[in-house]
Every structure is written in C-alpha cells, then in structure tokens.
Amino acid sequence: MRVRLLFHFVLPLSLLFLTACAAGTPATDAGGLRVVATTGQIGDAVANVGGDAVSLTTLFGPGVDPHLYVPTESDVTTLGAAEVIFYNGLHLEAQMTRVMEQLGERGRVVAALGDGLPPERLLTWDATTPYDPHVWNDPELWILVVTAIRDTLSAADPDNAARFAANAEAYIAEIRETDAFIREQVARISPERRVMVTAHDAFGYFARTYGFEVRGLQGISTESEAGTQDVQALAAFIADRQIPAIFVETTVPPRTIEAVQAAVRARGFEVAIGGSLFSDALGTPGTPEGTYTGMLRHNAQTLADALSDS
Numbered sequence: 001m002r003v004r005l006l007f008h009f010v011l012p013l014s015l016l017f018l019t020a021c022a023a024g025t026p027a028t029d030a031g032g033l034r035v036v037a038t039t040g041q042i043g044d045a046v047a048n049v050g051g052d053a054v055s056l057t058t059l060f061g062p063g064v065d066p067h068l069y070v071p072t073e074s075d076v077t078t079l080g081a082a083e084v085i086f087y088n089g090l091h092l093e094a095q096m097t098r099v100m101e102q103l104g105e106r107g108r109v110v111a112a113l114g115d116g117l118p119p120e121r122l123l124t125w126d127a128t129t130p131y132d133p134h135v136w137n138d139p140e141l142w143i144l145v146v147t148a149i150r151d152t153l154s155a156a157d158p159d160n161a162a163r164f165a166a167n168a169e170a171y172i173a174e175i176r177e178t179d180a181f182i183r184e185q186v187a188r189i190s191p192e193r194r195v196m197v198t199a200h201d202a203f204g205y206f207a208r209t210y211g212f213e214v215r216g217l218q219g220i221s222t223e224s225e226a227g228t229q230d231v232q233a234l235a236a237f238i239a240d241r242q243i244p245a246i247f248v249e250t251t252v253p254p255r256t257i258e259a260v261q262a263a264v265r266a267r268g269f270e271v272a273i274g275g276s277l278f279s280d281a282l283g284t285p286g287t288p289e290g291t292y293t294g295m296l297r298h299n300a301q302t303l304a305d306a307l308s309d310s
Helices: 002-022 042-054 075-081 094-105 138-157 158-186 204-210 228-241 255-266 292-307
Strands: 032-035 054-058 083-088 109-112 195-200 213-218 245-249 270-275
Touching: 002 094, 002 270, 032 042, 032 075, 032 094, 032 138, 032 158, 042 083, 042 109, 042 138, 042 158, 042 292, 075 094, 083 094, 083 138, 083 255, 109 204, 158 204, 158 292, 195 255, 204 213, 213 228, 213 255, 228 255, 228 270, 245 255, 245 292
Parallel strands: 032 054, 032 083, 083 109, 195 213, 195 245, 245 270
Antiparallel strands: none
C-alpha cells in the first residue's frame, strides 16, 4: 500500500515536469539521437543496435525491481528531454504507465515493446496482468523486440538506418549463439530435475522455451506478497518432488526463498539454495551479467550447476 500511495503522490508532480519538458529540447547531432530505455535488457538492446548513433540513458540499474519502481523527478526530466523512449509494457513498469501515456500524447516517440509482440506468442496470466511481461527470457521473442528497436530508431533517424540494420544483425547472431549455449547447459540436467523454484514467477518464457517446470513463490508481479500458506504449499511441493535446489533472484530480497528453505527443512528434506538468477534486471555494468546475453548465460550455467546429476 505504501508504494501505491507514493505513486499517487509522485505522479501529479511528474505530470507537471512532463508538461514543462514536452515543449522539447531541440534535437542536436552532437550526442546522437536522445533515447531512454527503462530496463537494463532494453537498454542493452538499444546500445547494441544504436551504437554511437544514439545517446542512451537506461533508468533501471542492477537490482532494481521494475514492478515497483516509481519515477523520480530526475527520471521525468530525462524522459521529457528524450526523442525516443523504449519501455517493456505488458504492465511490467506498472507505476510508470500513465507517465508514458502522457509523453506519447505530447509527441514523443514512445514504444511499448512487449505490447507489439504477437499475442498468440505471449503467455497469459490473469485479468489484472493479461500477459506475462518477462518476454526477454525467450530469445526468439527478444529478437522480435530487437527488430522493433531497429525499425523505430531507423524511422527516427533515417540517415543511420543502414548502421542500425547491420548492428541489429550482429546482435541477433549473438542472441542465437547464446540460445545454443543455453541448450547445451540444459542438456546437462535430466528432464525430471528441470524444475525452477524462484521468488516470483518471472521465468515462464524460459521454462516454455527450454523445457522446465517453473514455480514462483509470488505471482507474476512482485507487487503481490506471499503468505504463510504459499510458503507451506511450495515447501510441500519441493519435499514431495525431492527437488535439489531453489533459487533467489537479484531483484527480490532473499528472505522469501530462505523461508521456503526453512519450511522444507521442517518437513525433513534439505534443499539447497542453488544461486542467484537475474530475472528483472541485469548485473553490474562492465561484468558479463551486465549484458542481456551474459545474463542468460549466467542463469543457464547456474541452473545446470545446481540441478545436474553430476
């Protein structure tokens, strides 16, 4: 409730800044096309496709939970000065939706990348969040996002369209190589042990793509909270199935998974915490996990090391 109240307080202030900024800062060629991305995954894609033809700001850093993030005054100023804004959509950045809509109405190029994906390829959820927003965990879906970024940048800056196309082609090749690496790691895990138990339900697309069963303690958004019954139900599932490892997420406090581990122990079975997975945010810039493909490779390696028979 505290987060929701804060959002209602911040939003009117945000709209005041948007109105002031929407008059626009004249575009210049000195720093390239001014682009803002919300998540690290989107920022990495824009950086790879845009190269030095864009001046990129990514709002969400390592460990930031996009489900709960409330835009700051500084964010609003940055967004208002942007020429192109990319965000995930599909209700991922739940606290920023109205801000994005306001920017679009004021003439900014605002692209909700997930909303443009084919609905038949999205995982459904519930009436509040009709589709699972964690689309980056399916590399083939993410390639569609990359092509949308390429096309949006090309429309905004036609003089650099050829450069954007070449960069996108190279980046897509890197994503496909990463997909092959993930499949090699998954092959190390016997089918009956391919069960991902995590803090929240962020890995549905990964599970569908690579043949895992996935269980999240919280729902698809970290706005929901797990109760005692949720913990006990998940603990019973782990103990009954003799699942060897469960995983924390870098954007969710570990206490939720630690509570599950304790509940499993109380049932007479010991489950290990197999490591940290990157779900909603990338790792630290300058590290392998600070890139989209590095994040996926880390997750696959972590899963294989914790769940494989050897």
